[in-house]
Amino acid sequence: MATILAVDDSASLRQMVVFTLKEAGYDVMEAADGAAGLEAAKSKAADLVISDINMPNMDGITLVRELRGLPDYKFTPILLLTTESSDEKKQEGKAAGATGWLVKPFDPEKLMSTIKRVLG
């Protein structure tokens, strides 16, 4: 089964994402900020990364840029969690190399349909 890395500084959202993905049978790694996410990504190649944008230590946009610089993550789907009002962030994320986004608020069903879109 595919491995997914979930990066979010909000413990509750991370819990929900991790729980939902595990229920769906994915292997899940988690990290509480961009820097920790980058470390996790280096320790084991994930098949998909889902990351929040606003985080301490390293934000999601920087994380995407860093990940795209790693040979293992050149083509890996990376989804950013954005809020509805941040069209600007979507474009900034894309420019950094993100694959797409998942708009907050979202529920487990929406999360799963978005995941299916990139993992098939």
Add this chain to the structure above:
Amino acid sequence: MTIDISQFVQAFLDESFEGLDLMEVELLREQALDSEQVNAIFRAAHSIKGSAGTFGFAAVSEFTHGAETLLDEVRDGKREMTAEIRGLMLEAVDRIREMLLAARAGGAHHAAGGPATAARIETMLASAHGCPDDKSQPAQRTAVATEPAAPIPTDASTDAPDTRPWEIVFVPEPALLRSGNDPMRIFSWLGELGDLTVECVTRTLPPLGALAPEDCQLQWRLALPGTVDEAAIREAFEWVEDQCSLTLGRVGDAAAAQPDEVPATAPAHTPAPQSAGTAERPVGSNGAPVERRADAASIRVATEKVDTLVNMVGELVITQAMINTIGHSADELDARAVDHLRQGLALLERNTRELQEAVLSVRMLPINFVFSRFPRVVRDLSTQLGKRVNLKIIGEDTELDKGLIEKLVDPLTHLVRNAIDHGIESPERRRAAGKPETGTLVLRAGHEGGNILIEITDDGAGLNRERILEKARSQGMPVPEQPSDRDIWQLIFAPGFSTAETVTDVSGRGVGMDVVRRNIEAVNGRLDIDSKPGEGTRLTVRLPLTLAILDGMSVRVGEEVYILPLTAILESLKPTPDQLHSVSGRGRVVRLRGDYIPLVPLHHVFNVPATYERPEDGIVVVVESSEDRAALFVDELIAQHQVVIKSLETNYRKVPGVSGATIMGDGRVAMILDVDSLTRLQDTVH
């Protein structure tokens, strides 16, 4: 798959309360905020907004949006973090906290002052930017739809639905793959919408030698049935629209051949989530008890603490196995085996002790959980009273049992308010007294022996001996002749005592120092006062490290064994007959280095038979209570123990002179003595 998201609500509330606390701490900083601090405040608001919507608290999400927008503008340098904005953001923090508390209590997540605060934020947002038509409609800004919707069909009102098949020309940029997107996945997504045909256009492929494997150099022509929704098709290309040329049209349309006319996706507007309902019970920002901090239900524990626990249990298992092996290895234990066994037991003892400490440390939290509220209290109160107070906090990382922390909030708040209300003088008075106009209040926490020490020190006027004496006499309280300072400070702990010249709404709340002291004693703590006229007052709270464990000395009286808390013991001695005196009306006293300490024979107070009737035959333990010292007369001291405190009140009732019970090594119950109430009990026995 259905996932019940309510299971994550507790975590959401916990982290949101933490976020609010953090916002408050940063906003209350005296200095100008640097960009990282502003960022942290923004992130907390942003995170609450994002999660609140997800976990079903739309009203919280909507309310927080305004604060977030304002903070975002500050973060981007579009605005200054003025005192006004700080105040407004503090107000918003209060409202959000009220909403979340109401939500946690199972009510509607609604705050009484919410709309007023929201309106102030909106006004602020509109103020500098001068685009009122945008800013005056908060509901709309929060309600920008999450999916890009179809452009409005130009001919929808007149014609029947167009069902001509769709024709799509998709020309990706070479770099498309490097954003993690894959045309094949887009096609399979489209395939789920309807019967898809895909035709690959290979004529644009460069010669093999020029082929870059990481580039996407193909183009596609796709067809879908005309019944498929245009918005759904656009959604499939949503993530790549900036990385391709996309032509979407119906067969026979001119548009299909003209990429220029592909409309850009536009955000649509949907109604804002409505939170209101007239039956909702608002939580009070004024008057109704508003609980401030996340509490009891759960503890967040540092990972290293848990790791330590895991390691210790590992050690324990190893030791246990070692002892097991010795036990089974020989039919009869020879000297060497006994030696091993003893070593094993010593190790087991150490492991057990370490494990116990580690487990207890899980319950420990930094006292900052209480202290962090005080900048706000000090700010609000000093403004209200027209005083200038500089608050210094020292030792906020000192760790305390979680149960203790919860029980400290009220007494400490009371003491801090008292210090500002009664202690620190007005700027005019301070100037007249030759002091700096700004008073200083120091909150300090630290360890002292096995205790936690919390000091609240002000450089105010100090306690007024004469006023306290006068007041005590006028209230008919017994006042000793030629009272020492210590005697006088004790008077303010008498029920109903108050010296405030005017009853302000700060201290005139019906809670006296007696209640504060009782609350502190209820957790085996002690409250002491030290004060100098004109220089200030220091209140010292001494607390045990944890609520569950106590270092004690076992003492025997007749057949009974009692535990005396080590923290109360000053010294023990075998008195000589000439050290013992009778004082009329006060019973017997022990003379110790010039001091006379009242003798409290434990068998007398507890009405149990003792081995020795004369103190010179037994032993006297000098103990310190909040009020005074006492010489506790017992038959003998047995040993020092660490005991687990059990409540007597679970199945019985409070027993005077006893704070609880414990179970000794032999399985018997022993009572734990409460020195404070023992000395008071002695007075009633006389």
Add this chain to the structure above:
Amino acid sequence: MSNVGKIRQEEQVTAEKRELLTFRLGEEEYGIDILKVQEIRRYESVTRIANAPDFVKGVINMRGTIVPILDLRIKFRFADVTYDDFTVVVILNVDERVIGIVVDAVSDVIALAPEDVRDAPEFGAQLDTDYLEGLASMDERMLIIVDIEALVRAPELGLIDAESAA
């Protein structure tokens, strides 16, 4: 069909009957609701509670819980109060409190139908009628049924702090 009817009938009977634990205090037989009984233990030495009334013998450690032990024989002034091999402690769970009462001997568990119980007269038992539910005949003897909840809550026993009882 008939089977179902029969089972239902039996259920009804057991629903109405209640089981009582009977024990002896002095010369009298008492019964208490067995659902309130947690366990029965031998009388063991207790740790005294300072300045407690004399019928509060003290507390024992029951697997880490501190349990007060009451001797109702003292409270209700029975002639001889002895502690011997038959003396047992009935551990009760009443109102979420665990307490033990000392009795001279535990006799039996019996099932009583409501019609077997008569109202207690104003006299005839050492216990105050306030704490009695009624009387029942058992063979030749009289069984006094105790309302154990009323007894535990009784202010004269002082088991519960005045404030927490309020």
